Amino acid sequence: MNLTLKIWRQKNANDKGKMVDYKVNDISPDMSFLEMLDVLNEQLINKDEEPVAFDHDCREGICGMCSLYINGEAHGPDRGITTCQLHMRMFKDGDTIYIEPFRAKAFPVVKDLIVDRSSFDRIQHAGGFISVNTSGNTIDANAIPVNKHDADKAFEAATCIGCGACVATCKNSSAMLFVGAKVSQFALLPQGQIEATDRVLNMVKQMDEEGFGNCTNTGACEVECPKGISLENIARMNTEYLKASLKG
Amino acid sequence: MSGILNSSIGRKFAMALSALFLMFFILQHFAINILSVISPDAFNEASHFMGTFWAVQYLLQPVLIIGVIFHFVMGFVLEIKNNKARQVSYAKNNGGANSSWMSRNMIWSGGFILVFLVIHFLDFWIPEINTKYIQGDMSGLLADGEGYRYFEELQHKFVPIWRVALYCIGFVFLSLHLLHGFNSAFQSIGANNKYTKGLKGFSKIYAIGIPLGFIFIALFHHFNH
Incomplete structure (x- = not known):
């Protein structure tokens, strides 16, 4: 060719x-x-x-x-x-x-074609984790029973590789599919409940501060996502955010 | 709770709530307008009730006006913010490969609806406010006192073909806006679940059916005056 x-x-x-x-x-x-x-x-x-x-x-x-x-x-x-x-x-x-x-x-x-995607790292640092004592006292994750449906949904959300295709393809440069996936993967699991309120509030705050646009639900991100992350995760983040805002 | 409206999700939620309120209003507007095709008397009665009942006039009408203004202002504010989030455009962008035209052009369909609303207010709302609150005639009767004026006024407005054409174009833009907006509002408030597929089907029926119904009413009165 x-x-x-x-x-x-x-x-x-x-x-x-x-x-x-x-x-x-x-x-x-x-x-x-x-x-x-x-x-x-x-x-x-x-x-x-x-x-x-x-x-x-x-x-x-x-x-x-x-x-x-x-x-x-x-x-x-x-x-x-x-x-x-x-x-x-x-x-x-x-x-x-x-x-x-x-x-x-x-x-x-x-x-040239290289971009700095450390804004994603800063969003993760703001709350994309659970706090577990791993210093010689690691708890087996399987010790806590998880509903199969929730486990599957959490796993689907966790397959996000943070490539940024969602931001690149969105006409508004919105990062909500990425943040939605990162919020969802913990929101669906019992291990994620303790820090759920702070997590979503802090991650969305950081997302807004980084200068990403607002989601207008065009669905382009879902189509272009290499891992097929669903828009359902954005809806879940919206619900989590509203719940957290009312609580906090 | 503090600062929720300053967040991207809070603004999106507020936008969706105002949209859901406006979609409910459009439905009730259509329900009254279609009466003009079925029964002029029923249309007159309903119009007189809506035009004179205190709760509608002094509570719901201001809420509606605030809702309309909020939806448009927030829409434009979000568009400006979103444009700032990408300062260098792509040399080649194939938006059609992953999203609908309607979803990418809400600002344009919304802008045309705003122009249509200005025309609609000049045609109906301002003369109505003038008759009722400036001239002080709350009777709703024709000049000769023989029955209500609402049906007569409606038919008279749709005599010129240019106005009918203008309204039809306005309703086409309304349909394009609703084709994305209806379902999008539910996604924004976090409703993406087992009912989403059914809701998408219903949203298409609403987004095409209601504007088509308004077009039918305009054409009906043009050809039957």
Whole structure:
């Protein structure tokens, strides 16, 4: 496959940045999207040009590091995948492919296609945990019975890898699917009840302070989420937040 | 409880509550308007009751006006805030791949509904307030005193085809707004459960049926005056 790539290039966080055109030839349809970018970078290095910076780590859809906005969609045109799981067979010979970083005020561009998603870490620090004494006194989680339905729902919420596709794809750059999943995974379990009030209030407060937009229920986040996190988690967070606000 | 309206979820909840209130109002508005097709006398009686009963005039009407203003102002405030959350736009964005046109363009359908509401207020509400509270005529009777004026006035308004067309366009935008807004309001107040699928079906019936009914009423009076 021969392709034209339109890639966002930005030297650093302060640079204005622009789209730059590149040609790549003889791309195998069996390559992953990131392998195709590796081919491009090899070409650029051989020409003594600056390679394109992009995030990646596990390359098997678990770590949530790869974060590209491809042809107008987070993680590209396929469903239920991260960018590293996107294959070139999803494109046709001669295609022009737009490759941009995830865009949000709360995800500032560091360089080229790499964005800083530490705002997600700060939301997690605000309450995305349970306080358990683990210093030689670890309690077996299975000692507390959990309803199967709740356990399954909590597990589904916990599969969120925090990649940020929900924010990138939302027209409002809202982080509510991410925060909804993180709140839900504890709200559904007995272990999460003790800190439930503070958790949701603090996480939502931090989310708002980071500059994410408001959810308008377009549902785009759910469609683009590589882990299929449901909008049900946002509804649950809303309920948890209102309960906590009335209590606190 | 403090600061709930300053939070993203609190604002979303308030937006949803005002939307649910307005959707209930639209339903009762439709219920009265459809009487004009079924029975002019019943329409006159209902209109006179709504136009003169103190609880409707001095309690529900101000609440409705506050609800409408709140919904529009909050809608625009949230739109501005949301636009600020993404300062650099995508060179290519394929919104149609993951969300409906209606859900992405609530501000535009809402804006057109606002324009329609201004026209609607100029056509009906302001003349009504003028007759009742400036001229002081609370009788609801025609100038010759032969029966109520409401049905006559309604038919007279829908004689010009341009006004009928304007109203039809307004109702199309209302339908587009409700197609996303109805179900979205329930999601915002945390109602996403086993009833959601059924609610989505009902929301489509409401969002298409009610505006279509209003269009029918406008056309009926245009062709039967």
